[in-house]
Amino acid sequence: MIVAEAPGKLFITGEYAVVEPGRHAVIVGVSRLIRARLVAAGGGDGSTVRSRHFGPTPVPVSMGGDSVSIDAPGAELVRECIRVVVQLARERGTEASPFALEIESELDDEHGRKFGLGSSGAVAVVTVRAVAEHLGLGLDDDAVFRLATLATIELRPAASCADIATSTLGGWVHYASPDRLAVRELRRASGVEASLNETWPGLVLESLPDPGSMVLHVGWTSAPASTAELVGTLHAGDWRSSTEYATFLSESDRITAALVAAVRADSVEHALLAIRDAADNLEALDELSGIGIRTPALLDLIAAARGVGIPAKTSGAGGGDCGIALAPARDEALDAAWRAAGIEVLDLHVIPHRRVGVREHG
Structure with a gap:
């Protein structure tokens, strides 16, 4: 079983400004997590994803070429995260093998109350990490951030993706947002692998030391x-x-x-x-x-x-x-x-x- 974990986030400084490309923020990863568990599916079974937000039972994931579909309301981000990882695998000559993915959240409480800790960024990060590990892609933190960001901006081009940065790195994070429209066009023009290797205009992604006095x-x-x-x-x-x-x-x-x-x-x-x-x-x-x-x-x-x-x-x-x-x-x-x-x-x-x-x- 592969287990991927990512924390929720809280802004310390830079909110609103960081929506503009190249503007800076400090964000922290906090001690409530999103967790993904993935096991390989055998015996001819197809892939599935399970989350209480998608209903009580696992939902089929249909994959063909670079296309991925999940027929469940609210599953769009998970779908895009799987799709970008599958596309990268195909560019590297690896075909996606079936899996069962389960996503659990601590970012709201037992009553469903949400605290504003950035669940979408953490969901994107654990989905990318788990599926990439399953496919043997060997990603570092920078690549995880970039893949989760590519998936997110397909749905929300204006998103700052600061939550993704923090859920990727944890701890204290210094971040400046890239030009997301330029990044989206880079993927469309050159593919996912090129998007991992090219400079992203404006991006700063840096772990800061833990300040013990604060x-x-x-x-x-x-x-x-x-x-x-x-x-x-x-x-x-x-x-x-x-x-x-x-x-x-x-x-x-x-x-x-x-x-x-x-x-x-x-x-x-x-x-x-x-x-x-x-x-x-x-x-x-x-x-x-x-x-x-x-x-x-x-x-x-x-x-x-x-x-x-x-x-x-x-x-x-x-x-x-x-x-x-x-x-x-x-x-x-x-x-x-x-x-x-x-x-x-x-x-x-x-x-x-x-x-x-x-x-x-x-």
Whole structure:
């Protein structure tokens, strides 16, 4: 049995800006996982995929040439991930052999509540890892990220793919988004193998050292949000050509560079300054755009943290979901302040790089 695991993600800095090619972000992989288990299918059986999101029973996967189909609502991303791996295998002279793939998620709870931890990126990563391992393709992290990104942008060309970067590497990740339209055209013109070997304009994919002096605190507003809808509002705005938006982008990159330096130096003081500045920068974007990044609950989360002397901010698209704070140690006063404000404190920590990847079980 092949087992592939990938963590969910939370943005520390750079959300919204990273949607633009070449803009930077720092994201962390957190201690809730997506897990894929794959076994070879024998005896003439075809391939199947199973997930509770696709129904109670395994769903057939039909493969012919470079074509893959899965007749289940919500299976489009898994289909595209299998298709890109199969295409790479065929380019390398290997035909796909049948398998049974099962995908399980810890990114929501037993009641189906979603916390905004980026499940689609983690699903893409574990699907690519498991199927590629089954086909003997020997992929490194860079290739896993690229294949999962190629699959994702077939469905959502505007996706930043920061969740894929983080679910691939785990830990603290410095990322800048590539030009996804250029990357999609590269695959269509030259194939998958060439897409793994060519330079992707704007891409930065870097693991950062684990800063031992910083503890991540995560609060959940109990209100799930749709990243696609919020980012769609971003793309629809005429204000994107304004000098204020250009200022937001340049300030976001400045803040992210400061945080990257703080993480490398393990300087909690400078990291906290970056969190404060990032919160202010997102506030300016929200006022400019009217996207609705800061809900009343998220404003309460930020205010409660500041009330005990700790800067906090929204994480990711906002509109609900999570806020984050960094502190020099586990801060019980912050947890208590959040609970008093009606914020659920999530038991999450940054998961190290060594905990993600693929392994085989006998």
